[in-house]
Amino acid sequence: xxxxxxxxxxxxxxxxxxxxxxxxxxxxxxxxxxxxxxxxxxxxxxxxxxxxxxxxxxxxxxxxxxxxxxxxxxxxxxxxxxxxxxxxxxxxxxxxxxxxxxxxxxxxxxxxxxxxxxxxxxxxxxxxxxxxxxxxxxxxxxxxxxxxxxxxxxxxxxxxxxxxxxxxxxxxxxxxxxxxxxxxxxxxxxxxxxxxxxxxxxxxxxxxxxxxxxxxxxxxxxxxxxxxxxxxxxxxxxxxxxxxxxxxxxxxxxxxxxxxxxxxxxxxxxxxxxxxxxxxxxxxxxxxxxxxxxxxxxxxxxxxxxxxxxxxxxxxxxxxxxxxxxxxxxxxxxxxxxxxxxxxxxxxxxxxxxxxxxxxxxxxxxxxxxx
Ligand SMILES: Cc1cc2nc3c(=O)[nH]c(=O)nc-3n(C[C@H](O)[C@H](O)[C@H](O)COP(=O)(O)OP(=O)(O)OC[C@H]3O[C@@H](n4cnc5c(N)ncnc54)[C@H](O)[C@@H]3O)c2cc1C
Numbered sequence: 001x002x003x004x005x006x007x008x009x010x011x012x013x014x015x016x017x018x019x020x021x022x023x024x025x026x027x028x029x030x031x032x033x034x035x036x037x038x039x040x041x042x043x044x045x046x047x048x049x050x051x052x053x054x055x056x057x058x059x060x061x062x063x064x065x066x067x068x069x070x071x072x073x074x075x076x077x078x079x080x081x082x083x084x085x086x087x088x089x090x091x092x093x094x095x096x097x098x099x100x101x102x103x104x105x106x107x108x109x110x111x112x113x114x115x116x117x118x119x120x121x122x123x124x125x126x127x128x129x130x131x132x133x134x135x136x137x138x139x140x141x142x143x144x145x146x147x148x149x150x151x152x153x154x155x156x157x158x159x160x161x162x163x164x165x166x167x168x169x170x171x172x173x174x175x176x177x178x179x180x181x182x183x184x185x186x187x188x189x190x191x192x193x194x195x196x197x198x199x200x201x202x203x204x205x206x207x208x209x210x211x212x213x214x215x216x217x218x219x220x221x222x223x224x225x226x227x228x229x230x231x232x233x234x235x236x237x238x239x240x241x242x243x244x245x246x247x248x249x250x251x252x253x254x255x256x257x258x259x260x261x262x263x264x265x266x267x268x269x270x271x272x273x274x275x276x277x278x279x280x281x282x283x284x285x286x287x288x289x290x291x292x293x294x295x296x297x298x299x300x301x302x303x304x305x306x307x308x309x310x311x312x313x314x315x316x317x318x319x320x321x322x323x324x325x326x327x328x329x330x331x332x333x334x335x336x337x338x339x340x341x342x343x344x345x346x347x348x349x350x351x352x353x354x355x356x357x358x359x360x361x362x363x364x365x366x367x368x369x370x371x
Pocket of ligand 1: 008031032035036053054207330337338341
């Protein structure tokens, strides 16, 4: 089959490699002049850093590890996160270790003993309060969520909260719970260049209309509303602007790769030290990134009920077209981490390869089973 892939991010490159390995004639179109999409990396004075915020790979899936290790060695790196609360940095995710450090410890433990048996999924706020109690919600989650997403937590869907928010026994594995954690030794862009060896990539080509691509199968990894020229309206995404200081003199909280700032006295939501996962390069300074939330780019799907309805309209449109597939974080409007994105490609490669032959129900099943 002749297959065109739109987008040279992690998903575009992964699916391209898998299809090429099965003997298909694959080509990639990428609107930027570089590979990597959201996980793109660059190098400054011999030290790698991520262009769009810290990207730490974490998984327990052996197939994912085996697949990625074909293209890169990985630096082992456990990502520890802190949150700036009550004038000091506390370990995050919230753990019993964190609670012990708080003045309101007794009140919090009382609230935890009285939590409802069932999580209240009415909205994001009710969900989190029913999982961790009011006091912890107020201190760690409420302001950060408003600052990050720019909307009231009560107006957000609860869907992803149980996956992201919890109280842990301890934080020995760091922010992520998987045993296998790290970053590609020479950055993600280098790993993806290796992954796509032998596959032509046309850079600086922005696909405006998928119908211009005369291929047996077109696989898009771009925002699904953009794919359909916003015919039903725009899905809401949240973006970030990144300011990077390449010569930050010191990083006082050596253990933490990132520090969250829930309060509004600083405009950034987090401050991240890239030098911890890429320890090569000059040792006298750190590369530190500051994340400023905004609506300037499409990075995080905003989970509201209106967006969900709108996404479903686009999905209904998509499955009626036999040779067009929309996948990846923005193509499926899903808050995917890189392990899930890679896993999706590995698990569904047979269905992707046979997509034009699937019937409407089978196509819908493929695209909705992940949601
Ligand atoms: C700030 C941030 C931090 C993150 N941190 C982590 C982390 O620590 N760990 C983790 O596992 N995951 C993390 N993620 C998630 C991770 O970035 C994604 O899961 C993954 O990169 C998604 O890859 P993708 O290929 O689906 O999308 P993308 O990377 O968005 O790729 C889409 C590609 O399509 C191109 N494109 C768009 N429109 C067009 C067009 N019209 N024509 C041609 N090309 C086009 C884009 O330029 C881009 O290269 C993070 C995400 C963000 C935003």
